[in-house]
Amino acid sequence: MVRTPRNSSLQEVREASRRVGDARYLSEADLQVLALALELKRAGLHPLIVTDDYSIQNVANQIGVNFTSLMTYGIRFRFNWILYCPACHRKYPSDYKFKSCEVCGTKLKRKPLRKTPL
Ligand SMILES: [Zn+2]
Numbered sequence: 001m002v003r004t005p006r007n008s009s010l011q012e013v014r015e016a017s018r019r020v021g022d023a024r025y026l027s028e029a030d031l032q033v034l035a036l037a038l039e040l041k042r043a044g045l046h047p048l049i050v051t052d053d054y055s056i057q058n059v060a061n062q063i064g065v066n067f068t069s070l071m072t073y074g075i076r077f078r079f080n081w082i083l084y085c086p087a088c089h090r091k092y093p094s095d096y097k098f099k100s101c102e103v104c105g106t107k108l109k110r111k112p113l114r115k116t117p118l
Pocket residue numbers: 085086087088089090101102103104105106
């Protein structure tokens with residue numbers, strides 16, 4: 001299921017992250033995960049965020065959402081991703097802000113760059 005958090009929930013987690021001093025370490029995607037977890041919790045569910053990111057854990061704690069680390073699930077590697085163009089093979093950093101190749105316009109794909117042992 002794909003869900004987008006409401007603006008009001010995003011605003012709430014943004015404020016919570018400011019209170020605990022983690023605001024600048026969190027990406028928009030991080031905030032969305034936290035906001036969704038908050039919404040699920042308020043809907044009477046028991047969301048669990050799986051992350052090794054201390055800032056996310058810290059804010060989750062602040063808003064009363066449970067979290068656990070990847071190790072708990074026996075996940076032993078974290079992948080670092082790289083984006084690449086399947087047509088002209090140009091490489092892009094994983095945080096590249098466009099979805100298609102700047103040279104040929106082909107939609108970019110991603111692949112693991114390396115595995116980092118946790
Ligand atoms: Zn290309």
